[in-house]
Amino acid sequence: MTGNEGRSRTPDGPPWSVDLLADLHAGVLDGDVAADLRHRVAQDPEARAVLAALDATTADLAALPPLTMPPEVSSRIEAAIQNEVRAAMANVGLQVPAASEAVEQAPQDNVVPIDLARRRRRKQLGWGGGVLAAAAAVFGIAMMTIPGGTTVGTPQAQPGVGSSSSAPGPGDGSMTLKDSDLSSVPPGVVGNNDLGPLSDRARLTACLQANGYPATTALLGARQVTLDGKQGVLLILGDPVTVGRQRLLVVGPNCSTSTPDKIAEKTVGR
Amino acid sequence: MERYSRDVTAAASTDGALIAAHAAGDPHAFTELVRRHRDRLWAVALRTLRDPEEAADALQEAFISAFRAAGSFRAESQVTTWLHRIVVNACLDRIRRRQARPTVPLPEAGPGEPAVSRDAMADRETSLAVQSALAELPAEQRSAIVLVDVEGYSVAETAKILGIAEGTVKSRCARGRGKLAKVLGHLRNPDAGDGVPLDGRARQARRQGEGR
Numbered sequence: 247m248t249g250n251e252g253r254s255r256t257p258d259g260p261p262w263s264v265d266l267l268a269d270l271h272a273g274v275l276d277g278d279v280a281a282d283l284r285h286r287v288a289q290d291p292e293a294r295a296v297l298a299a300l301d302a303t304t305a306d307l308a309a310l311p312p313l314t315m316p317p318e319v320s321s322r323i324e325a326a327i328q329n330e331v332r333a334a335m336a337n338v339g340l341q342v343p344a345a346s347e348a349v350e351q352a353p354q355d356n357v358v359p360i361d362l363a364r365r366r367r368r369k370q371l372g373w374g375g376g377v378l379a380a381a382a383a384v385f386g387i388a389m390m391t392i393p394g395g396t397t398v399g400t401p402q403a404q405p406g407v408g409s410s411s412s413a414p415g416p417g418d419g420s421m422t423l424k425d426s427d428l429s430s431v432p433p434g435v436v437g438n439n440d441l442g443p444l445s446d447r448a449r450l451t452a453c454l455q456a457n458g459y460p461a462t463t464a465l466l467g468a469r470q471v472t473l474d475g476k477q478g479v480l481l482i483l484g485d486p487v488t489v490g491r492q493r494l495l496v497v498g499p500n501c502s503t504s505t506p507d508k509i510a511e512k513t514v515g516r
Numbered sequence: 517m518e519r520y521s522r523d524v525t526a527a528a529s530t531d532g533a534l535i536a537a538h539a540a541g542d543p544h545a546f547t548e549l550v551r552r553h554r555d556r557l558w559a560v561a562l563r564t565l566r567d568p569e570e571a572a573d574a575l576q577e578a579f580i581s582a583f584r585a586a587g588s589f590r591a592e593s594q595v596t597t598w599l600h601r602i603v604v605n606a607c608l609d610r611i612r613r614r615q616a617r618p619t620v621p622l623p624e625a626g627p628g629e630p631a632v633s634r635d636a637m638a639d640r641e642t643s644l645a646v647q648s649a650l651a652e653l654p655a656e657q658r659s660a661i662v663l664v665d666v667e668g669y670s671v672a673e674t675a676k677i678l679g680i681a682e683g684t685v686k687s688r689c690a691r692g693r694g695k696l697a698k699v700l701g702h703l704r705n706p707d708a709g710d711g712v713p714l715d716g717r718a719r720q721a722r723r724q725g726e727g728r
Contacts, residue, residue: 269686272686272693274687300694303696304693309646315557319558323579330583464542484537
């Protein structure tokens, strides 16, 4: 780092080294030194020529034409991505028949397979960092932070160990929660599709929009709940912008177009 | 709910929404994300590696690891920054591996370099000259210059992509530009005090301490 010589005082010159002038040009030097040097450089034709040469260089670089990925490269890359997708899907598909009772009760159209026992067997899924890690992250948090007092789910020391047969399936009746339970994702909700009164998709979308969530919002799970005595549906939503953060939205049965009927809303995750 | 998330792909307007959709299991979201950014990432990879085959390999490897790592994407950074970072790292890894074994010099300009329809031969010659001049820089300087001066990223964003301090980006750019100015003939009289040889190709003499 040649900038050190210019940290305390303006280096003597002219002449100045190309390195020093390039540092000045690139904004490496401290403010005072830079201002002083700039002033003195202005009096020196040779130094000015160096700065002009650096300008010409950056202009040449900026003028390089934009490149386009050749079609054969992009199709090769897309094929590789499709392989990853297929690997993930195939693994999910293969695991379903072998799954435990709890899974058989689960709705078929869950977005995230959350059965922990299944996940344990599915060691190196292509989507390890995607779908499953997202579920694992959510679950991990839930398992670790929800106190044992919650009536649903079995607190587990480690995600991926043990079966999920204690997790409630849809139709187990509504889950009873206190507002303080919403400080993290309650167990047994991610991947659940227990939408109750919001089972109609158009109704769900309208309800989400009434609460300010765009139609693009990812629904990670839903569960009918009784929150502090109020009947509603708990929706776990992926934050559309901030990955790794989820929104817990509890809405009442009347939630629809322009009727938010919001009971609670919390942001969880990082 | 797969139905639900599948619809997300088409409707998603931001990169963040796409990566969230991917993390939530949307099978199309990641491809859409790649399509949005592939040209810029291709440019960065090709200009860093200067070999189309290697650039394609590096990109494929980078995209697959991004696909798998999307769940751990830290949302405080931009998706593009994150993707660039993975791509640049894959490229620099390849360069390091390449340096660990003897190689033949790369061609002056690889195939796949600009097939733009600019008719002026002069322009084309200049850009070939600039590309081969870039090849003379150490990889660290080259990647900083490619990001800042060619692709137009800010120093701050480049620092995030490369995982280095902003001051380091600036000084790598400064070193690289000084050298390029000589190789490109903009500095015809570089006797401004540091004894730089007139011939810009005598770069070995000044290797020490650069790239930091």
